[in-house]
Amino acid sequence: MAESFRSSTSPCQTSSRALAEAMQRHLFFSQAKSPSLATRHDHYRCLALAVRDRLLHNWVDTAETYTQAQVRTAVYLSAEYLLGPHLDNNLVNLGLRQEAEQACHELGLDLEELIREEPEPGLGNGGLGRLAACFQESMATLELPAIGYGIRYEFGIFRQQITTQGQQESTDSWLAQGNPWEVIRPEWSYPVTIGNHTVIGVAYDTPILGYGVRTTNTLRLWAASAPEALDFASFNAGDYTKAVLHKMQSETLSKVLYPNDEPEQGKRLRLSQQIFFVSCSLQDMFRILRGQGLPAREFHRKFAVQLNDTHPAIAVAELMRLLLDEHRLDWDTAWGVTTASLSYTNHTLLPEALETWGIDLFQQLLPRQLEIIYEINARFLRMARIRYPGQPDKLARLSLIEEGPHRKVRMANLAVVGCHHTNGVAELHSELLRRHVLADFAELWPDRFTNVTNGVTPRRWMAVANPALANLLDDVIGSHWRRDLTHLQALGKHTGDDAFLQRWRGVRDASKQRLVQHIHQTQGILLDHSSLFDVQVKRIHEYKRQHLAALHVVERYLRLRNGEDLPPRTVIFGGKAAPGYAMAKLIIRLIVGIAEIVNMDPAMAGRLRVVFVPNFSVSLGQLIYPAVDLSEQISTAGKEASGTGNMKMALNGALTIGTLDGANIEIRDQVGADNFFLFGHTAEQIHEFDRMGYHPMPWIEKDPIVREVIELIGSGHFSEGDRDLFHPLLANLTSHDPFKVMADIGDYRQAQNHVDACWQDPSRWARMSVANTMGCGFFSSDRSIQEYAERIWKVAPVPVEATTRSL
Ligand code: 6GP
Incomplete structure (x- = not known):
């Protein structure tokens, strides 16, 4: 059990043997099956039910404590909860992860496989x-x-x-x-x-x-x-x-x-x-x-x-x-x-x-x-x-x-x-x-x-999503970061330590290999884990500017075809478009079209790969965030309220390329401007564009590369010769460009060039990566909630008494 559990309130103690027996009992009493008929899903349910049995005391005790103590209560009203699967998270929070692994092993089952059986509650x-x-x-x-x-x-x-x-x-x-x-x-x-x-x-x-x-x-x-x-x-x-x-x-x-x-x-x-x-x-x-x-x-x-x-x-x-x-x-x-x-x-x-x-x-x-x-x-x-x-x-x-x-x-x-x-x-x-x-x-x-300011939970987004990093942190700074994420600051003592940096890179490589394997199995595309993983996963929205990243990919393709030597990159997109949002769906279509051409072109082999990962979800996020080298946070300044994917990636050691928008600003402040690839106009400048009247054409006229990119897309190169398909998107970009893609694309290119330069120096990149994780302690949702509780709700903690133990 992780040492950070307070011994007096250790939430759950159970042995792997007891857990295995409970699973067997549930197969009979809950699933009404013999082992020979049991499916993997049956085994998942047995484990889930056995875990549920173990949290019931705490759950009932919590309600009892709150009732007896007549406590002031925070109530969260939300039409959406994007929960993600419960099993792994509950095992980690109960301190039963290892026991479950062992119990599954004793029964000839694979815990990871059972975890993947859980359909994710995507209620958001x-x-x-x-x-x-x-x-x-x-x-x-x-x-x-x-x-x-x-x-x-x-x-x-x-x-x-x-x-x-x-x-x-x-x-x-x-x-x-x-x-x-x-x-x-x-x-x-x-x-x-x-x-x-x-x-x-x-x-x-x-x-x-x-x-x-x-x-x-x-x-x-x-x-x-x-x-x-x-x-x-x-x-x-x-x-x-x-x-x-x-x-x-x-x-x-x-x-x-x-x-x-x-x-x-x-x-x-x-x-x-x-x-x-x-x-x-x-x-x-x-x-x-x-x-x-x-x-x-x-x-x-x-x-x-x-x-x-x-x-x-x-x-x-x-x-x-x-x-x-x-x-x-x-x-x-x-x-x-x-x-x-x-x-x-x-x-x-x-x-x-x-x-x-x-x-x-x-x-x-x-x-x-x-x-x-x-x-x-x-x-x-x-x-x-x-x-x-x-x-x-x-x-x-x-x-x-x-x-x-x-x-x-x-x-x-x-x-x-x-x-x-x-x-x-x-x-x-x-x-x-x-x-x-x-x-x-x-x-x-x-x-x-x-x-x-928003935050994310370090339990799901580090301990569950990135166990290799969690282990390394436990070794180097102790395990207390799970409860107090500002402990990550202690990594500062190790940034000059080559052996540590070596381990850091090993952890990141392993996460990338895990993702490579998943994409190979599910999409049949084999990626090179040593290339730079450049990732934009989030809802598809014009203001989030997936098309800006897509245009940049086309530009790299052209530059590579012209014989320029660029470090190998894998560009990964993922995210859903609202079914009625035609422009967002067209952006997906463009990315898919680009991926098709790029991945087929022998001249791109070992240099550029483009993947759209379907059905982005919490579970896929858990797999993807730890594997990100470059986090794309490229919304038009003044449009993204905060962003939270930006926090998840930086926390797991990604470097951000981003605008001064939402929480990017605070991330940059925390991790240091040298460890962040900044580009683009500020919210104030964008606001001025809108006030004075903005037109993309002058920006396009002074940028021959972007003209070439737009022409290539318009020629049907990425749409099997269909010159009309992307017309609505290109017409929008060249006539109104409401999200100022053209005003920012030049500066984005500069920042991307700087990314390439830094990537060429692996130990420099590793230090920048550590600086990102180290600086992100502020972005724990524990800190956000503490602020709500103290400043807005006036709700204080009430530790739960064990009252039902004797039942
Ligand atoms: C989102 C914002 O777009 C995002 O920037 C922020 O991080 C997140 O809320 C959490 O605060 N907004 C929505 O998803 C939404 O539906 C009405 O807003």
């Missing part, structure tokens, strides 16, 4: 959902009383296939084989009225394990069901379809996750999903409050509720409704309770991603909540009018309602008005929120605005 789109998952784990590790609430989507983020035609989508039936990690709680279910239908939300609980502590918090996801399974009147009249119609309609609510990252809006079902999970969660909190003998007006003393973007912002109106209509408080008291309970995190600067809902839709689905929003708005504008006399434009901007032919509810405004704090997720992002997106509110209430 990208950064926002993954952050929610990291935060759950950190809250448990920090022993904070916390609950996460969300939706138990039957189908998570779609599965992506890549063909020569680009992206193809299919459904993700992650529950098809059952889910050993959840417990259904039918006794905790609540009605939610939407329009003239009532649906019931049923709780499904998943344990969230802290690392090296007993604390095991709950993620409670709501599944929708109908109040009556069958309409007997229709049934008796022989109309069997109508008899089950309402049930089907109700269950549709939690069927599927909307696949839009920073989303498109206006969909009735999406608004229904939002009120559904928010109302169930708030009703559940009132149940807990009642259980502790506390009245409704004490809600804000018991709960600190964090809204993960505006998806749960309807909570402002719904909490008011419950306090007014169900608990009979007067308006002022209810408003005091609401604004003292809620706080809001914004995750995007893209104006089109700020949610609004048409008044008509709102009126149809949520008439009472709309009435409450009007009342909130009337009172708020009365106050604002006194503060800003004779400034109707300002009042129009502050209003919760967007006026015009199609009036809309502005969810971000509702969130800011109804919450005691609003935060961005990186310094620059919070600054831009204050200066632009939410400037009027920041002027009105400067003290409500703050920043909490």
Whole structure:
């Protein structure tokens, strides 16, 4: 067991023998099978169930401790949790990884294979959902009383296939084989009225394990069901379809996750999903409050509720409704309770991603909540009018309602008005929120605005994803970094030690070989692990500029064909495009087209390879991040709120090529400017372009290389002679170029040349790599959560007592 476990709270002690026996018992008692019929998936389930048995004491003790101690609780409301597989993470957090390996060995099984059997719960789109998952784990590790609430989507983020035609989508039936990690709680279910239908939300609980502590918090996801399974009147009249119609309609609510990252809006079902999970969660909190003998007006003393973007912002109106209509408080008291309970995190600067809902839709689905929003708005504008006399434009901007032919509810405004704090997720992002997106509110209430820079959990993203690096760190600086990531600073003493650097490179090589093997097995492409692995994995978005990286690949191809000597590179892309986002899908198509030509060309052998890894996911991230040499973080400055993949890669020893955007700025500050490849215009300069009128043509005219690249793509070279295929993309780049690819491409080339130069000196690169890991202690989600807990939630740790041991 890792030495960093505190002996007094050692979360779980079990021998490999006991674990193996438990697996055998579950094969019989849970799977009802003999060994000769057992599939690999059966064995996975047996191990998962045996592990679950071992965490139950902690889970039950945690709930008991929180109930007895009547603790103040952090509540995270999020429409998305991109959890990733549980098994390996739970083994690590319980300190049972080695025992499980040994138990599997005793049974003739391979733990790694069983781990890969788990279908991943992909209940999120990208950064926002993954952050929610990291935060759950950190809250448990920090022993904070916390609950996460969300939706138990039957189908998570779609599965992506890549063909020569680009992206193809299919459904993700992650529950098809059952889910050993959840417990259904039918006794905790609540009605939610939407329009003239009532649906019931049923709780499904998943344990969230802290690392090296007993604390095991709950993620409670709501599944929708109908109040009556069958309409007997229709049934008796022989109309069997109508008899089950309402049930089907109700269950549709939690069927599927909307696949839009920073989303498109206006969909009735999406608004229904939002009120559904928010109302169930708030009703559940009132149940807990009642259980502790506390009245409704004490809600804000018991709960600190964090809204993960505006998806749960309807909570402002719904909490008011419950306090007014169900608990009979007067308006002022209810408003005091609401604004003292809620706080809001914004995750995007893209104006089109700020949610609004048409008044008509709102009126149809949520008439009472709309009435409450009007009342909130009337009172708020009365106050604002006194503060800003004779400034109707300002009042129009502050209003919760967007006026015009199609009036809309502005969810971000509702969130800011109804919450005691609003935060961005990186310094620059919070600054831009204050200066632009939410400037009027920041002027009105400067003290409500703050920043909490994102982080990632070092358990999943180092200990689980990169065991070789974890071992090396344990040897060199001790194992305490898992609980306090600032311990990575201690690597500073070893950067001059050649033997250490040698081991460092060995670890990185092994991770790259692991990825090479996976890509060979799954895609049949053999990569050279000694080449520079240049990686961009994240959702496909124009603002993230995968096309900038793609254009650079074409440029390298041309330069190599012209006989230039460039160090060998493997360029790896991965990420999903929203199914309705044509330009993003075209970017994938371009990358696939480039890969096809480059990888077939004998002149590129040993010099350049291009791969698009299909279906990027948490599990693939665990495989890819440790293998990255060069991390592409090349968004247009001022567009990426934070980024968290940037942190995962740098933490695992990658060097970043990046703009001054989101958390890149803070990463560069932490790891040192010499260990970061900076390029591109600043957010301020980009803002000026937009103000003054930007045109890409002057940039293109002075850059013969980029012209050649664009011509080659336009000639059909990467599309089997089809000159039209990429026209929309090229026309966009040469006429509007909304994300300023052309303004940054020259500087990007310079930075890439500098990358090539540094790579030629392996020991220099290794030192830069160590400096990145060393500097990234700040980017632990433990640090982020500590900031939320202390500055925003006022929630303190409560260690869990062992109370059920004697059962
Ligand atoms: C993302 C941001 O794009 C990303 O920069 C950030 O790191 C992440 O949130 C976590 O804060 N935003 C979303 O995924 C989103 O849907 C509405 O925003």
